[in-house]
Amino acid sequence: MLAKGTKLYSILKFKCPHCHEGEFFVDRNPYHLQRAGNVLSACPSCKRAFSKEPGFYYGGMYISYGLSVAVFVAVWVSFSALWPNLPLWVTFTTIAVLLIALAPWFYALTKYPGTG
Numbered sequence: 298m299l300a301k302g303t304k305l306y307s308i309l310k311f312k313c314p315h316c317h318e319g320e321f322f323v324d325r326n327p328y329h330l331q332r333a334g335n336v337l338s339a340c341p342s343c344k345r346a347f348s349k350e351p352g353f354y355y356g357g358m359y360i361s362y363g364l365s366v367a368v369f370v371a372v373w374v375s376f377s378a379l380w381p382n383l384p385l386w387v388t389f390t391t392i393a394v395l396l397i398a399l400a401p402w403f404y405a406l407t408k409y410p411g412t413g
């Protein structure tokens with residue numbers, strides 16, 4: 298499932314969506330916030346251009362929203378099932394911290410043209 302050359306491999310490793318070899322971002326680590334989301338102009342391996350028309354990556358916002366809702370629901374259901382008497386603020390604080398921690402990774406994922 299995560300074999301090199303597959304779409305999922307390229308998405309999770311931030312590789313070129315066409316050749317699955319070259320890098321997609323200037324910096325692969327989404328937690329290097331100064332360069333987070335900076336996309337190379339072209340693939341260093343196959344030379345295919347990454348820059349699309351203005352607004353091409355705006356659709357990624359919907360993917361980010363969906364991922365955030367999925368995390369929210371997963372934590373909510375898990376906490377409700379495992380600890381039914383847990384105070385509400387603990388669940389909300391956990392979700393907030395988790396979503397803030399995952400935000401750079403979600404942002405990078407949604408910049409990827411195969412996802413957004």
Ligand SMILES: [Zn+2]
Binds near residue numbers: 313315317318340
């Ligand atoms: Zn490429």
